[in-house]
Amino acid sequence: MTTPPPGVNFKVGPPVPVVSPGTDMTGICFRDQVWLNSYLLDQNMVFDYFTLSPFYDWTCNNPDVIHSPT
Numbered sequence: 753m754t755t756p757p758p759g760v761n762f763k764v765g766p767p768v769p770v771v772s773p774g775t776d777m778t779g780i781c782f783r784d785q786v787w788l789n790s791y792l793l794d795q796n797m798v799f800d801y802f803t804l805s806p807f808y809d810w811t812c813n814n815p816d817v818i819h820s821p822t
Contacts, residue, residue: 780806782806
């Protein structure tokens with residue numbers, strides 16, 4: 753697993769959610785063009801990119817799975 757981009761430190765806790773739980777998100781599209789221009793989005797960075805989106809659930813076990821030995 754790669755490390756988060758410089759300046760990004762999620763170890764202090766998740767960012768404030770962009771939308772409240774229960775919000776209809778079917779019309780929302782996430783794209784962080786600054787991140788995409790700065791980093792190569794590949795299989796090693798896709799989870800890092802996804803954590804920036806409003807669709808990421810900080811209560812799930814994804815970080816544990818991502819950082820677990822294979």
